[in-house]
Amino acid sequence: xxxxxxxxxxxxxxxxxxxxxxxxxxxxxxxxxxxxxxxxxxxxxxxxxxxxxxxxxxxxxxxxxxxxxxxxxxxxxxxxxxxxxxxxxxxxxxxxxxxxxxxxxxxxxxxxxxxxxxxxxxxxxxxxxxxxxxxxxxxxxxxxxxxxxxxxxxxxxxxxxxxxxxxxxxxxxxxxxxxxxxxxxxxxxxxxxxxxxxxxxxxxxxxxxxxxxxxxxxxxxxxxxxxxxxxxxxxxxxxxxxxxxxxxxxxxxxxxxxxxxxxxxxxxxxxxxxxxxxxxxxxxxxxxxxxxxxxxxxxxxxxxxxxxxxxxxxxxxxxxxxxxxxxxxxxxxxxxxxxxxxxxxxxxxxxxxxxxxxxxxxxxxxxxxxxxxxxxxxxxxxxxxxxxxxxxxxxxxxxxxxxxxxxxxxxxxxxxxxxxxxxxxxxxxxxxxxxxxxxxxxxxxxxxxxxxxxxxxxxxxxxxxxxxxxxxxxxxxxxxxxxxxxxxxxxxxxxxxxxxxxxxxxxxxxxxxxxxxxxxxxxxxxxxxxxxxxxxxxxx
Amino acid sequence: xxxxxxxxxxxxxxxxxxxxxxxxxxxxxxxxxxxxxxxxxxxxxxxxxxxxxxxxxxxxxxxxxxxxxxxxxxxxxxxxxxxxxxxxxxxxxxxxxxxxxxxxxxxxxxxxxxxxxxxxxxxxxxxxxxxxxxxxxxxxxxxxxxxxxxxxxxxxxxxxxxxxxxxxxxxxxxxxxxxxxxxxxxxxxxxxxxxxxxxxxxxxxxxxxxxxxxxxxxxxxxxxxxxxxxxxxxxxxxxxxxxxxxxxxxxxxxxxxxxxxxxxxxxxxxxxxxxxxxxxxxxxxxxxxxxxxxxxxxxxxxxxxxxxxxxxxxxxxxxxxxxxxxxxxxxxxxxxxxxxxxxxxxxxxxxxxxxxxxxxxxx
Numbered sequence: 001x002x003x004x005x006x007x008x009x010x011x012x013x014x015x016x017x018x019x020x021x022x023x024x025x026x027x028x029x030x031x032x033x034x035x036x037x038x039x040x041x042x043x044x045x046x047x048x049x050x051x052x053x054x055x056x057x058x059x060x061x062x063x064x065x066x067x068x069x070x071x072x073x074x075x076x077x078x079x080x081x082x083x084x085x086x087x088x089x090x091x092x093x094x095x096x097x098x099x100x101x102x103x104x105x106x107x108x109x110x111x112x113x114x115x116x117x118x119x120x121x122x123x124x125x126x127x128x129x130x131x132x133x134x135x136x137x138x139x140x141x142x143x144x145x146x147x148x149x150x151x152x153x154x155x156x157x158x159x160x161x162x163x164x165x166x167x168x169x170x171x172x173x174x175x176x177x178x179x180x181x182x183x184x185x186x187x188x189x190x191x192x193x194x195x196x197x198x199x200x201x202x203x204x205x206x207x208x209x210x211x212x213x214x215x216x217x218x219x220x221x222x223x224x225x226x227x228x229x230x231x232x233x234x235x236x237x238x239x240x241x242x243x244x245x246x247x248x249x250x251x252x253x254x255x256x257x258x259x260x261x262x263x264x265x266x267x268x269x270x271x272x273x274x275x276x277x278x279x280x281x282x283x284x285x286x287x288x289x290x291x292x293x294x295x296x297x298x299x300x301x302x303x304x305x306x307x308x309x310x311x312x313x314x315x316x317x318x319x320x321x322x323x324x325x326x327x328x329x330x331x332x333x334x335x336x337x338x339x340x341x342x343x344x345x346x347x348x349x350x351x352x353x354x355x356x357x358x359x360x361x362x363x364x365x366x367x368x369x370x371x372x373x374x375x376x377x378x379x380x381x382x383x384x385x386x387x388x389x390x391x392x393x394x395x396x397x398x399x400x401x402x403x404x405x406x407x408x409x410x411x412x413x414x415x416x417x418x419x420x421x422x423x424x425x426x427x428x429x430x431x432x433x434x435x436x437x438x439x440x441x442x443x444x445x446x447x448x449x450x451x452x453x454x455x456x457x458x459x460x461x462x463x464x465x466x467x468x469x470x471x472x473x474x475x476x477x478x479x480x481x482x483x484x485x486x487x488x489x490x491x492x493x494x495x496x497x498x499x500x501x502x503x504x505x506x507x508x509x510x511x512x513x514x515x516x517x518x519x520x521x522x523x524x525x526x527x528x529x530x531x532x533x534x535x536x537x538x539x540x
Numbered sequence: 541x542x543x544x545x546x547x548x549x550x551x552x553x554x555x556x557x558x559x560x561x562x563x564x565x566x567x568x569x570x571x572x573x574x575x576x577x578x579x580x581x582x583x584x585x586x587x588x589x590x591x592x593x594x595x596x597x598x599x600x601x602x603x604x605x606x607x608x609x610x611x612x613x614x615x616x617x618x619x620x621x622x623x624x625x626x627x628x629x630x631x632x633x634x635x636x637x638x639x640x641x642x643x644x645x646x647x648x649x650x651x652x653x654x655x656x657x658x659x660x661x662x663x664x665x666x667x668x669x670x671x672x673x674x675x676x677x678x679x680x681x682x683x684x685x686x687x688x689x690x691x692x693x694x695x696x697x698x699x700x701x702x703x704x705x706x707x708x709x710x711x712x713x714x715x716x717x718x719x720x721x722x723x724x725x726x727x728x729x730x731x732x733x734x735x736x737x738x739x740x741x742x743x744x745x746x747x748x749x750x751x752x753x754x755x756x757x758x759x760x761x762x763x764x765x766x767x768x769x770x771x772x773x774x775x776x777x778x779x780x781x782x783x784x785x786x787x788x789x790x791x792x793x794x795x796x797x798x799x800x801x802x803x804x805x806x807x808x809x810x811x812x813x814x815x816x817x818x819x820x821x822x823x824x825x826x827x828x829x830x831x832x833x834x835x836x837x838x839x840x841x842x843x844x845x846x847x848x849x850x851x852x853x854x855x856x857x858x859x860x861x862x863x864x865x866x867x868x869x870x871x872x873x874x875x876x877x878x879x880x881x882x883x884x885x886x887x888x889x890x891x892x893x894x895x896x897x898x899x900x901x902x903x
């Protein structure tokens with residue numbers, strides 16, 4: 001089958017070639033005159049270097065940028081009729097060929113007929129320089145900024161010279177700042193004491209590694225103690241700021257892993273905190289949510305981007321229904337017997353685990369992260385925030401606020417609180433307490449399912465997913481103070497941050513152990529958690 | 541209270557001790573003296589299996605003592621069991637000597653593998669049997685004492701306590717999984733050779749371990765029965781049923797809880813120490829919260845606050861597990877899960893209670 005397909009694609013490619021040849025022959029390339037093509041084809045490395053150096057002088061040279069990029073990557077080829085092609089690997093041992101002139105793409109199995117444009121290190125160096133020059137001439141601010149940023153990663157005398165050439169004409173403030181940094185590096189490296197002071201000043205405001213390295217080299221090499229002191233001061237300033245950003249990053253990681261804890265625990269804050277039901281199957285309700293996400297992605301493979309959004313209400317319904325069934329069949333018989341509830345729900349958790357294992361196999365499934373959730377938000381060269389963690393934090397806050405809204409502002413929330421405070425009185429006022437019990441438990445379980453959607457994106461979806469989170473969830477709820485949603489949020493976030501702060505020095509596992517021990521000791525000291533309930537609710 | 545009156549009213553207990561005594565005679569004879577081609581021969585595999593059940597039964601009695609009589613649902617008794625097991629395992633590791641894969645006379649194999657040059661301090665002394673046995677009792681006992689001291693003093697009760705015991709065993713599991721801890725990481729301790737000079741592979745040693753387990757179970761039962769019938773036991777039941785009232789009457793509730801909890805942990809540790817040489821391995825999975833909670837279901841199935849029910853439940857559930865995991869491994873967790881639900885919802889008195897329920901129905 002695949003051989004057939006390959007053969008057919010080959011024939012099409014050949015037909016295309018013939019068609020193109022008939023159309024455009026004998027004009028070879030609109031981008032480069034024939035003599036340049038000849039240099040690329042047969043010239044020595046020296047010839048090629050001379051050609052590339054001369055390019056920026058030509059009018060309209062900016063249009064050559066794509067060719068030069070491809071050439072720098074080593075992917076530039078010439079077809080038999082001397083067209084410029086970009087040839088890269090395609091799946092299944094084939095090659096993707098892009099005609100740079102026409103922009104047409106084709107896939108072939110053979111590239112023997114194409115001639116590769118060979119380059120060596122000195123050509124590569126000149127190519128980089130020419131590309132930078134051309135980019136700096138671009139009308140697009142983004143392209144210019146990117147070019148300077150690329151230079152910042154590898155400052156050398158060549159690049160400083162180029163920047164010095166384009167600096168006076170540059171209008172955009174961001175690009176100018178970046179350029180000034182490169183120039184300052186160049187000034188400081190030149191060792192000219194007259195330029196040094198201003199250069200140190202400029203570098204001290206930067207976070208780029210090159211600034212720090214240049215300052216360090218300078219403070220070691222310079223003869224002037226005054227300048228050396230200034231450089232050291234600048235180094236301290238930079239390091240101080242780097243530390244601030246590193247701490248910010250730790251805080252960010254902590255908040256995001258705290259958000260996961262909050263998501264896992266917040267459903268339990270309803271079922272355990274408000275209703276007093278020890279639901280050991282809570283983790284399995286999270287697992288059901290995660291599997292729902294997986295199933296939805298399997299059902300709509302073309303719509304991965306939306307599938308996550310659809311999975312949220314779906315998981316809420318699946319886990320919520322499972323919770324209501326649990327409540328009606330088992331838990332309602334055990335109200336008032338917390339230890340028995342614990343055992344029965346644990347039994348349910350085993351059954352749910354084994355059910356999932358039987359249906360989906362014991363192997364882990366993976367949920368595909370949609371494109372819009374991957375990638376980085378680069379704040380500066382030290383601090384980069386991953387989007388998926390940011391989404392989880394935001395998602396956690398949304399779920400939290402929605403839950404607070406339901407509990408405080410809706411009739412259901414009012415009834416839930418009434419029943420949990422005084423069941424008999426609430427019934428006397430006409431609240432259908434059994435119905436409220438079932439709905440509350442369903443709400444808590446549904447939230448667990450929603451947490452499962454978020455968890456499915458950061459861990460593997462497997463039958464043991466729930467077990468991994470059940471102890472954490474209880475810790476968060478107990479630590480925050482049972483029956484207190486805000487306490488759960490605070491506890492989850494602070495445990496997450498604590499974990500990430502400890503992790504670098506003691507390792508992930510020991511950090512987790514230390515936190516468990518901390519909570520065990522904390523509960524001894526304050527059995528009611530961080531935010532104990534006050535007033536009548538505390539006595540109930 | 542005299543020794544005679546201890547078991548005077550305990551018909552089931554007397555029968556149980558008699559069964560243990562009979563087993564101690566029948567099993568060695570059937571395994572060692574009856575020729576292996578005879579129908580009456582008992583294979584060494586079965587002897588070890590029975591020995592394992594007896595260890596589980598001892599563990600279940602320990603759990604029943606705190607759950608049934610004291611009202612503390614410990615979800616961490618597996619931790620005490622495992623610690624006792626590790627103490628025994630460390631002794632057995634040291635007995636291997638230079639017969640390990642690396643042939644190092646001073647270090648167990650896993651330490652050689654980790655490039656350790658000398659024995660960590662906490663391993664010293666474990667080449668002595670008496671020291672290891674002391675640790676079997678002390679390590680779980682001291683941990684339970686400290687944990688209980690802190691928890692009972694600050695009056696952590698009920699579900700909170702259960703979850704904390706679960707967190708305790710979970711934390712220990714994570715810790716023992718670490719190679720740096722010096723307890724063999726996730727492989728645990730294994731490849732044991734001999735115990736007090738007797739090869740662990742020989743049938744006679746296996747039978748000996750079985751008899752030791754039976755003896756420990758019998759002693760454990762009698763001791764627990766004694767505690768339950770003593771003043772301490774009566775206070776414990778009072779604490780279970782009305783903790784505040786007991787405190788207001790003037791009893792030191794914390795003391796009663798602490799001593800019974802610690803004693804129970806020691807029993808669990810001894811059960812673990814007898815368990816490890818019979819199964820030949822101890823690894824961090826024994827700490828897993830699931831194991832501790834599974835043992836609670838043994839007690840629940842058998843019937844809590846009866847002691848004898850714990851034994852019945854441990855043997856019955858584990859026999860079911862042995863049969864089912866061999867025949868239908870998929871089904872076992874369904875059965876276990878259903879057991880949890882059915883027993884708690886419909887048979888809170890367990891198997892032992894079933895009998896009295898039926899008698900009441902007949903009357």
